[in-house]
Amino acid sequence: MGLLKLPWVGLIAMAIFFTPALAHASSVPGANPDILFEYKDDKLTKTEKAQLESIVTFAERDVRAFFPKMTKQIIFTIETVDWDLNIVGGITGMATNHTPVGKINLMLSDYGKGGITRAIENGLRSTVLHELHHVASGWTIEDNKFGPGIHIATANEGLATVFSELLSGQAFDMLLDSDNVDEWIKEILTLPDDANYMHWVSGEHPDGRMFIGYKAGRHLIYRAMLNTNKNIIELSREPISSLYEYAGYR
Template identity: 40%
Template sequence: MKSIRILLVLFTALVISNCKKSPETAESNSTAITFKEDSTSFTAEQKTLIQETILASEKEIRGLLPTLPDSIEVAVEIVDWNLDVVGGVTGRTDTNSPPFVAIQISEKYPGGVKAAVQTALKHTIFHEFHHLSRGWAIQDNKYGPGISTAAVNEGLAVVFSEVYTNQTMEADSPPEPEIAHQWMLEILDLPVTANYQHWMFEHPDGRMSIGYRTGNYLIRKAMDKSGKDILELSKETPSNILMLAGY
């Protein structure tokens, strides 16, 4: 099965363009939520649930991450992708001005759109908003290239979301510690030009989401060894986090 994150990379540019054209928008003082209406439209009940979930999540996150941008655009659409390994919801962050988050919700998730929203929308918003607070995105970030840097930043977002939503997703779960350690050593040996899709999404040897899963392991290890919580660790540079984890 193709990695859902590869699909996300391939379709994000189109999604962002189309979502920003939609006239149907809900707003808080700092977050504007836009619904992309295409062949599949959201019901009024689904829109209300999505709006309430995003705005309540934003309020909670702002109390945790003071560096979250003042103004955020969130575009939401229904897709027919198989997103079961992430609870039926996925997303992507763009740190350009204004900061932007694209959210895709699968109509094929068991129970449909409503079930996916209830299962994973909060988890996804916490993950993507952490990226915004830290200034991390695939194509626009302040940390430079390299899979180790990506693993650190994605790991931070994964653990932040897990800690504060009490939700975990199959796609982000680390392997056994011994295996995760070996994966971390592999990542550290990579050149900065290593193939991003192979190491973060789908590797030619069949492994999936290596960077995300290893990043989860890495951040948990750094927390254990340093005594820092996820908020404290989120203020550190990737090199400091690697050092705190013992690498």
């Protein structure tokens, strides 16, 4: 989940120059040998690493139960940052690859009271669920299975957000509906394919609106669920165009 004013150039560079040879399997009880971890710095304690790896292991198991065809091996790259990520539980992530190996970058904030431990406890599970949904669906930075367009990004982020909320039981205030989110979806459907991603999905629009695509996507998917009685797994298998149709926008 890439959010407001994060240094995306640096994050994408980190994904490109990722070195899987440095990744290792977890030693926590019940660890999955196909889940590998790479730590970009030494700021996490042994206890924090064990807690993180345990949460990731169980989250991956939960996601695979719904998406058994998700790529078998997944590598998590963990980096600590000093950004204020409190609005998303102290952590953000980015799914960079879905095949032949899934790759997810996690950025844990040591900002504020509680630091890294608080981020692991408050935001890790929901973030990992969100990013694993992207891996399972193929909505990743590289080898993306989908075409261009803010409406496609909006739907995919909506699917991952709702999936994460339902499995984690956690929703962040910054993603809750705005009063005119219905109009935002209609606006998104008129945009050209090359519309600015940061303005329309994960950052701040020039008019001051925040996280338009995430809020609109979440609203879109919950509305599609309500109108069709389809669950989030069923909707995750549907074409993007059908999601807008189910939600009443086409």
